[in-house]
Every structure is written in C-alpha cells, then in structure tokens.
Amino acid sequence: MILARGITKTYRIGPVEINAVDSLDVSIAAGEFLSIVGPSGSGKTTLLHLIGLLDTPTSGSISIDGMEAGDLSAKELTRLRREKIGFVFQEFNLLPVLRARENVELPLRYLKVPAPERYHRAMEALEKVGLGERANNRPGQLSGGEQQRVAIARALVTNPVLVLADEPTGELDTYNTCKVIELMRDLNRETGQTFAIVTHDPMVADYTRRIITLRDGKIASDSAGPEVEMRCDDIR
Amino acid sequence: MFKYVLRNMWRRKARTFLTVFGIVVGIFALTVLGALSARLNQQVKGAETWFTSKISIVASGGGLFGGSDGYLELSKVDEIKAVPGAKSVVAGFGLPLSSEGGGFGSPELIVGADLAEAEDLLNLIDIAEGRILRDGDEGVVVLGSTLADKFEAGVGDGVELRGREFEVVGIYEPTLSAPDSFAFVSYEDTLDLFRAINPYFQVENIAATIDVIPEEGVDANELAARIDEAVDGVKVISPAEAEKQISQFSLIFNAILLGIGFIALVVGGLSIINTMIMSVSERTQEIGLKKAIGAETGSVLAEYLLESALIGFFGGLIGMLLGLLAVYLLNNATASSQVSVFTITTTVVVGPVAFATVLGTAAGLFPALRAARLKPIDALKED
Structure with missing residues (x-):
C-alpha cells in the first residue's frame, strides 16, 4: 500500500546538514500492525510524517495505493490525507474549544458529510473507544488516556486505510498504554485497517506484529514482532 | 464554524x-x-429649495446669511423689474424674533415681504394649515413649523412678536431648514416693528433683501447675471452661488x-x-x-x-x-x-x-x- 524508495529528508541547522531520514526503502502492506522504534533523533517521526504525506522528501519517492505523492499538488495531498489516512499525534491532538464529539466530527466536516450522519459516526467511533459517555466533555475535562482515545476515535471515524500514530502512549501510564494499544490491535483485527505506531516504549513494540528499528535515519532492523498477548487488567 | x-x-x-x-x-x-x-x-x-429657487439680492458686500448692515433703496425694485425675465420682485425686511440673539441652530426671524409681489415666493414652501399671506394682510402671521411648535399656536390663535399681537393665519410644513424658524408677516408690519424697537433710527422705503422669482422658462442664473449687470450697488446671489455657499x-x-x-x-x-x-x-x-x-x-x-x-x-x-x-x-x-x-x-x-x-x-x-x-x-x- 505504501511504497517508499530511497527517501531522504535533509534538514539544515545552521551550517550543518542533517539527514533525518537517509536513503531509506520501506514498504507497508494493507492490514499490517507495525511499530517504528529507535533512539531519539533516529528519524522515526520524520519517517511517519513522510509516509503520512505531511512532509515531502528531499529526494526519493513515495507512493500510496499506486499514486506517486510527488506528482500531486498540495490540494490533492490534502484530499488524500483526508480520505485515506488517520493521524494520532503525541501531544497536541484535540482542539480545546471543541467537545470530544465535535473533535471526532472534524475530519467528517472536511469531507462534507451531512450533520446527522456526522453525529452518528462520531458517536459510533467514540463508543468503539469506550468514551460514548464522555462525548460532550471538552478535552480539558478528560484524562490523558481518554484524550488519546478521543484522538484515536477521530483518526478512525473516516474509515481510513492507514492510521499513523506518533507516540500515542508517550504521556500515558502502563495501564492506559496497554488499553490504547489493545484498542488499536482490536480495530486492526476487526477492520483490517493498517496501523503504524512510532514509539520508544519497548512494551508497545512488543505488542506489534512487525518492528522497524531506525538508527541515524536508516533502517537498522526490520523484523517480526513478538506480538505479546495483552493482559491489561493484570498490569493494574 | x-x-x-x-x-x-x-x-x-x-x-x-x-x-x-x-x-x-x-x-x-x-x-x-x-x-x-x-x-x-x-x-x-431644506435650505436649498428655499434659497436656490429664487435670486436673492442684498446691498453690495453682503452674503446669503447676512454679513452686511447695508439696506437697499426701494427704488431698486423698479430697476430690477425692468430687467426682462423677472416675474415677481419682492422687497423684504427681517429682524430677529428675540432681542437676545440666537442660540444653536437656525436663527428665529421675523421676515417681512411685500405682499403685492410675494405670492410665488411664499408658495415655495407647502402650507400645512390655513393659508399663505396675501396682498393687504395686516397684523397677521404665517409661522414656520418650528415656531408654531414653540408658540403652541394653531390657525386663529394670537401670538406676540416683539411686543405686538399677531393673528396666526397659516402654518407651513416643516422644511427642516431655516424657514422653519421664520415668522412671515407683511413688509409694512416688519418696518413698523423695526421703528418701534429703534426709535432713533426711522427708516422708510428700504429693504434688507429683494427676492426675485424668474418667469417660467427663464434660467435663474442667467437672469441673475442680467440683474447684476443692469443694477448698480447690489450684490446678486444667484441660485448657483447660493448652492455653493x-x-x-x-x-x-x-x-x-x-x-x-x-x-x-x-x-x-x-x-x-x-x-x-x-x-x-x-x-x-x-x-x-x-x-x-x-x-x-x-x-x-x-x-x-x-x-x-x-x-x-x-x-x-x-x-x-x-x-x-x-x-x-x-x-x-x-x-x-x-x-x-x-x-x-x-x-x-x-x-x-x-x-x-x-x-x-x-x-x-x-x-x-x-x-x-x-x-x-x-x-x-x-x-
């Protein structure tokens, strides 16, 4: 589904040029449940942004479902993101002035889905992540774990083929980390949606089916994950 | 959104x-x-309809809103009448309604007009009640709308102007401009009032302003130019100039x-x-x-x-x-x-x-x- 060939992303910090991602090849098939790990500065987030079409590589090419991202205009990239990709970011995910349900409805708004349908789909997504009861709360009234689950609901509400999560559990305790990953894995199993999770937490990586390890912008290893069976309630 | x-x-x-x-x-x-x-x-x-439908003539040196104490000899009326195109030539005389001078807004004036000639002039404003002044009227007044409100007077009531009793015979529609605060009386009545107030300044056969209404089809500005040329010692304010002022x-x-x-x-x-x-x-x-x-x-x-x-x-x-x-x-x-x-x-x-x-x-x-x-x-x- 995603095919990246020789992608490089160069940042210039003062006189120094840094290749955050360095001639990297990777392919992700539909229905995968994978994690991207590595020390900080290894290029995890940059890779995720490149795959998510938020950023364009300095060189190399990325295609999604056979479409070359480099051939598309900014407007077409926006449309592609809106229709095919769901994002969960590390920190800043929800608009503080909107209620949980309104946050989840936002991508549907951009897809011009009519209001009643928007409402039902948002409620459905919130119930899927176990937050049907909190639909009318503002982000400030939710815990960190709940906020992340709202963000996941928002990423899922458009039924994207690919969900990209950047440190979705970075701010969460072990129990909530487990619950969030469990939720993603269940959704992956039920709907066949593809999940790529950037994390520095080995426990999270151990739950996934494929682990891509980055080092200095290159792939250090790309192997099957242990896919440890989750028992979140035991952690508590 | x-x-x-x-x-x-x-x-x-x-x-x-x-x-x-x-x-x-x-x-x-x-x-x-x-x-x-x-x-x-x-x-x-409002002022435009009043001031720009007629030609105003004052003693040389004056303007539309006064500025000169000069008076015109009544003989000028005949000189102006001799200019072709003038339909009616109205000698007028005015004095302040109150002896204390005006405050903010339009000054309240007693305006006297030679009633033998004044019909066209006085018809420039629509009458709301009663009638306009006519030739031979004496001791009667037609009030502008603001003054009528101030005196709380209707047709048939008496009002006192500078110590003399006048009978109201008509009230004008509001024009939202200067004439609303005018009390229109005959030329003779105004002159009498003036003499009563200024016992040492006995005047006769003078006018403060002469208003000219052109004949139908005659261009007022051209007529004003002709009067200016034919008559000496006057300042002619044409409608165009009035508008400018x-x-x-x-x-x-x-x-x-x-x-x-x-x-x-x-x-x-x-x-x-x-x-x-x-x-x-x-x-x-x-x-x-x-x-x-x-x-x-x-x-x-x-x-x-x-x-x-x-x-x-x-x-x-x-x-x-x-x-x-x-x-x-x-x-x-x-x-x-x-x-x-x-x-x-x-x-x-x-x-x-x-x-x-x-x-x-x-x-x-x-x-x-x-x-x-x-x-x-x-x-x-x-x-």
Missing part, C-alpha cells in the same frame, strides 16, 4: 473585549457625528466626519491586525492539526476572516448602539428649546456597523492568509 469561532473568541475574553472596545470608541464617535451630519445635510437640503457649509463638516472615520480606521484596523496575529500564532498547532486531518486552505482562511469580521461587527454594533443612545439623550436634553441637533437615518444606523465589519474583515486578511498558508508540518512542529 460560527459557533467554533465564537468559542475561540470567548477563550481570550479579555483580549477580545479590549479589541472590540477599541472599535466601539471609533464607531461611537462616527455614529454621533454621522447623526449630526445627517441633521446638517437635512437642513442644507450652502454646500461649503456642509463640506467642512463632512471633512471632519471623514477624518474621524479615518482615525477609527487606522486605530481599529491596527488593533484587529495585532489581535489576529496573536490569535494565529498561539493557535499555530491547531492550524497544523486541522490541516493534517484534511482542512483546506480556504476553510482555515474563512475561519480567521470570520473571527476578525465578527470583532469588527460586534465593535460596530455596540459603538453604534451607544452612539444612538447618546444622540437620543442629547436630543432629549435640547428638545425643550425646539432645537434638534441630531437626526437618525438608516445610513447613521447601518453605515458604522457595515464600516466596522468591512474594516474587521480587511484587517483580518493578512493574519488569516498567514494562517491559511502554513504548512501542516511546520505548524505542528511549532511549540
């Missing part, structure tokens, strides 16, 4: 309020001055209004720009997030434009309402003296609000464009 924008504004209550307040001050001033200017324009318009009056005022509008524009505009730049920079991450999940440039642009338009609109609305309140209170305060200083028209109500809204939108354009053009990746990375 509307609700969302309102919530964002509410999130920074103090700042939103202060920015709105900046607009309020400017728009308040604009509304009050607008009402003042509307009243003035009304007066000018009147419009000069309102020009100055409109310039002041424009000045206030400009200040409101600069001050209000800058503060909106400032507020919007701050809003955009503190919400950079939000913009990035929205764009990441599929918001198009246009929708981000619209959102911020709506916010700044709303700041302008609310500022305009509040400023206009406060302005109307001030106008209402001031008009009430001066109502007892039959003077209204302000007029509220549709333009006075809608104009400032529309102006502020357009101003807000325009001021928001630059910050909104900045927001809309952010790349999602750069916006998200910002801390």
Whole structure:
C-alpha cells in the first residue's frame, strides 16, 4: 500500500546538514500492525510524517495505493490525507474549544458529510473507544488516556486505510498504554485497517506484529514482532 | 464554524473585549457625528429649495446669511423689474424674533415681504394649515413649523412678536431648514416693528433683501447675471452661488466626519491586525492539526476572516448602539428649546456597523492568509 524508495529528508541547522531520514526503502502492506522504534533523533517521526504525506522528501519517492505523492499538488495531498489516512499525534491532538464529539466530527466536516450522519459516526467511533459517555466533555475535562482515545476515535471515524500514530502512549501510564494499544490491535483485527505506531516504549513494540528499528535515519532492523498477548487488567 | 469561532473568541475574553472596545470608541464617535451630519445635510437640503429657487439680492458686500448692515433703496425694485425675465420682485425686511440673539441652530426671524409681489415666493414652501399671506394682510402671521411648535399656536390663535399681537393665519410644513424658524408677516408690519424697537433710527422705503422669482422658462442664473449687470450697488446671489455657499457649509463638516472615520480606521484596523496575529500564532498547532486531518486552505482562511469580521461587527454594533443612545439623550436634553441637533437615518444606523465589519474583515486578511498558508508540518512542529 505504501511504497517508499530511497527517501531522504535533509534538514539544515545552521551550517550543518542533517539527514533525518537517509536513503531509506520501506514498504507497508494493507492490514499490517507495525511499530517504528529507535533512539531519539533516529528519524522515526520524520519517517511517519513522510509516509503520512505531511512532509515531502528531499529526494526519493513515495507512493500510496499506486499514486506517486510527488506528482500531486498540495490540494490533492490534502484530499488524500483526508480520505485515506488517520493521524494520532503525541501531544497536541484535540482542539480545546471543541467537545470530544465535535473533535471526532472534524475530519467528517472536511469531507462534507451531512450533520446527522456526522453525529452518528462520531458517536459510533467514540463508543468503539469506550468514551460514548464522555462525548460532550471538552478535552480539558478528560484524562490523558481518554484524550488519546478521543484522538484515536477521530483518526478512525473516516474509515481510513492507514492510521499513523506518533507516540500515542508517550504521556500515558502502563495501564492506559496497554488499553490504547489493545484498542488499536482490536480495530486492526476487526477492520483490517493498517496501523503504524512510532514509539520508544519497548512494551508497545512488543505488542506489534512487525518492528522497524531506525538508527541515524536508516533502517537498522526490520523484523517480526513478538506480538505479546495483552493482559491489561493484570498490569493494574 | 460560527459557533467554533465564537468559542475561540470567548477563550481570550479579555483580549477580545479590549479589541472590540477599541472599535466601539471609533464607531461611537462616527455614529454621533454621522447623526449630526445627517441633521446638517437635512437642513442644507431644506435650505436649498428655499434659497436656490429664487435670486436673492442684498446691498453690495453682503452674503446669503447676512454679513452686511447695508439696506437697499426701494427704488431698486423698479430697476430690477425692468430687467426682462423677472416675474415677481419682492422687497423684504427681517429682524430677529428675540432681542437676545440666537442660540444653536437656525436663527428665529421675523421676515417681512411685500405682499403685492410675494405670492410665488411664499408658495415655495407647502402650507400645512390655513393659508399663505396675501396682498393687504395686516397684523397677521404665517409661522414656520418650528415656531408654531414653540408658540403652541394653531390657525386663529394670537401670538406676540416683539411686543405686538399677531393673528396666526397659516402654518407651513416643516422644511427642516431655516424657514422653519421664520415668522412671515407683511413688509409694512416688519418696518413698523423695526421703528418701534429703534426709535432713533426711522427708516422708510428700504429693504434688507429683494427676492426675485424668474418667469417660467427663464434660467435663474442667467437672469441673475442680467440683474447684476443692469443694477448698480447690489450684490446678486444667484441660485448657483447660493448652492455653493450652502454646500461649503456642509463640506467642512463632512471633512471632519471623514477624518474621524479615518482615525477609527487606522486605530481599529491596527488593533484587529495585532489581535489576529496573536490569535494565529498561539493557535499555530491547531492550524497544523486541522490541516493534517484534511482542512483546506480556504476553510482555515474563512475561519480567521470570520473571527476578525465578527470583532469588527460586534465593535460596530455596540459603538453604534451607544452612539444612538447618546444622540437620543442629547436630543432629549435640547428638545425643550425646539432645537434638534441630531437626526437618525438608516445610513447613521447601518453605515458604522457595515464600516466596522468591512474594516474587521480587511484587517483580518493578512493574519488569516498567514494562517491559511502554513504548512501542516511546520505548524505542528511549532511549540
């Protein structure tokens, strides 16, 4: 589904040029449940942004479902993101002035889905992540774990083929980390949606089916994950 | 989106309020001055029908609104009559209604006209009640609408003008200009009053003004030029010149209004720009997030434009309402003296609000464009 060939992303910090991602090849098939790990500065987030079409590589090419991202205009990239990709970011995910349900409805708004349908789909997504009861709360009234689950609901509400999560559990305790990953894995199993999770937490990586390890912008290893069976309630 | 924008504004209550307040001050001033200017324009318009349908002749050196103490010999009337094209030539004499001098607004005058000639002149204003003066009238008066209100007089009532009793035979429709405060009497009556007040200044066969109504089909301005050429020692004020003098009056005022509008524009505009730049920079991450999940440039642009338009609109609305309140209170305060200083028209109500809204939108354009053009990746990375 995603095919990246020789992608490089160069940042210039003062006189120094840094290749955050360095001639990297990777392919992700539909229905995968994978994690991207590595020390900080290894290029995890940059890779995720490149795959998510938020950023364009300095060189190399990325295609999604056979479409070359480099051939598309900014407007077409926006449309592609809106229709095919769901994002969960590390920190800043929800608009503080909107209620949980309104946050989840936002991508549907951009897809011009009519209001009643928007409402039902948002409620459905919130119930899927176990937050049907909190639909009318503002982000400030939710815990960190709940906020992340709202963000996941928002990423899922458009039924994207690919969900990209950047440190979705970075701010969460072990129990909530487990619950969030469990939720993603269940959704992956039920709907066949593809999940790529950037994390520095080995426990999270151990739950996934494929682990891509980055080092200095290159792939250090790309192997099957242990896919440890989750028992979140035991952690508590 | 509307609700969302309102919530964002509410999130920074103090700042939103202060920015709105900046607009309020400017728009308040604009509304009050607008009402003042509307009243003035009304007066000018009313004055135009009175002053520009006739040719006014005064002693040389005088202007439309006086400025000369010179009087005209009545013999000038015959000289003017000799000029072809003059239908009626009306000798007139006027004196202030009150001995204390006027206050704000149009002066209250007793205006005397030679009734043998005055029919066309007196018909320039529509009569509301009773009749206009006619040849041979004595001791009777036709009141302008403001004076009729002031005396609380109707047709048949008696009013006292400078110590002498007159019977009201007619009342004019309001013209919203100078003639509303005129009491029209005969030329002879005015001269009698003048002599009674100034016992040492016995005058005869003089006129303060001579008004000329042209014959049908005769161009008033051309006739004025012919009179000017044929008659010596007079100043002829043609309708065109009268119009010029009147419009000069309102020009100055409109310039002041424009000045206030400009200040409101600069001050209000800058503060909106400032507020919007701050809003955009503190919400950079939000913009990035929205764009990441599929918001198009246009929708981000619209959102911020709506916010700044709303700041302008609310500022305009509040400023206009406060302005109307001030106008209402001031008009009430001066109502007892039959003077209204302000007029509220549709333009006075809608104009400032529309102006502020357009101003807000325009001021928001630059910050909104900045927001809309952010790349999602750069916006998200910002801390």
